[in-house]
Amino acid sequence: MxxxxxxxxxxxxxxxxxxxxxxxxxxxxxxxxxxxxxxxxxxxxxxxxxxxxxxxxxxxxxxxxxxxxxxxxxYVGPWLPEPVSTEGDLAERAELAESVExxxxxxxxxxxxxxxxxxxxxxxxxxxxxxxxxxxxxxxxxxxxxxxxxxxxxxxxRPRFEVDRTRRRQLTERFAAACLDGDLEGLTGLLARDVTLVSDSGGRAKAPLRVITGADRVARFFLGVASERNLHRLLEPFGAAPDALAVSVAEVNGGPAVVVTVSGRPVSVVSPVVVDGRVQTVYLITNPEKMSHLRLPDPSR
CATH class of the missing domain: 1.20.140 (Butyryl-CoA Dehydrogenase, subunit A; domain 3)
Structure with missing residues (x-):
């Protein structure tokens, strides 16, 4: 009992x-x-x-x-909360979203x-x-x-979140696309002028140990990360082929986030905070210890 x-x-x-x-x-x-x-x-x-x-x-x-x-x-560098998947039905997400952002x-x-x-x-x-x-x-x-x-x-x-969930997801998808396309102008246009990037690697993965501020600097950082050379470097520790790497937008902590996976295993989470239609803050989590509880849905199902 x-x-x-x-x-x-x-x-x-x-x-x-x-x-x-x-x-x-x-x-x-x-x-x-x-x-x-x-x-x-x-x-x-x-x-x-x-x-x-x-x-x-x-x-x-x-x-x-x-x-x-x-x-x-x-702790080496900034400490951020451990990301968790909140994929599920709409009622479940609505209940969870606000208190786990x-x-x-x-x-x-x-x-x-x-x-x-x-x-x-x-x-x-x-x-x-x-x-x-x-x-x-x-x-x-x-x-x-x-x-x-x-x-x-x-x-x-607390930042004033963009309440329109569809708009947030669209902006997050545009953020990911601009990074992968190397579109500096398009990416900068999505960011607030004083946007900040806070990254958490715990010293166990490549990421800035200090906060980066400003649209141009943040945009150039992400374009550098998404370059073909750096994406290949990301695969090296896993001994994986290029087609093992995938970038998608998923529900993480009650909101849309860009998730990078290698052979289905999450290795990086990029979570934009949208305020007044622009990305005001970006949280980047690459600490491998914080990826173990991020369960993403199987796209084949």
Missing amino acids: NAEIFEEHRGLLTGVAYRILGSAADAEDVVQEAWLRWSGVSLADVAEPRAYLIRVVSRLAIDRLRQAAARRET LALLVVLETLSPLERAVFVLREAFALPYAEIARAVGRSEAAVRQLARRARDHVRDR
């Missing part, structure tokens, strides 16, 4: 953990630890399994996030672990303040204050 109840809530628990941590790998570890604790619990002692499990996962995630903060101080998760990185957990539980999952208070071990008044402070912080720093 314990196992059945846990599996019923596994998706919810994974969603809570991922949003708090920004890492699918860490979220899986937290959920597994929660299962080990849950498996030893007597159901007679638990009035509300869902609330109990959210409480366990939230506290484990907060603890892990505090530990991760120390590790990230020695990479741009939002980046802003959440600037909150304290406790503020982040409260924000996620309230804004993404609409939990009552009283339930959140029990989950994080604080008074309801303290949780309300934390939630207000976190909400104000996010509102002031």
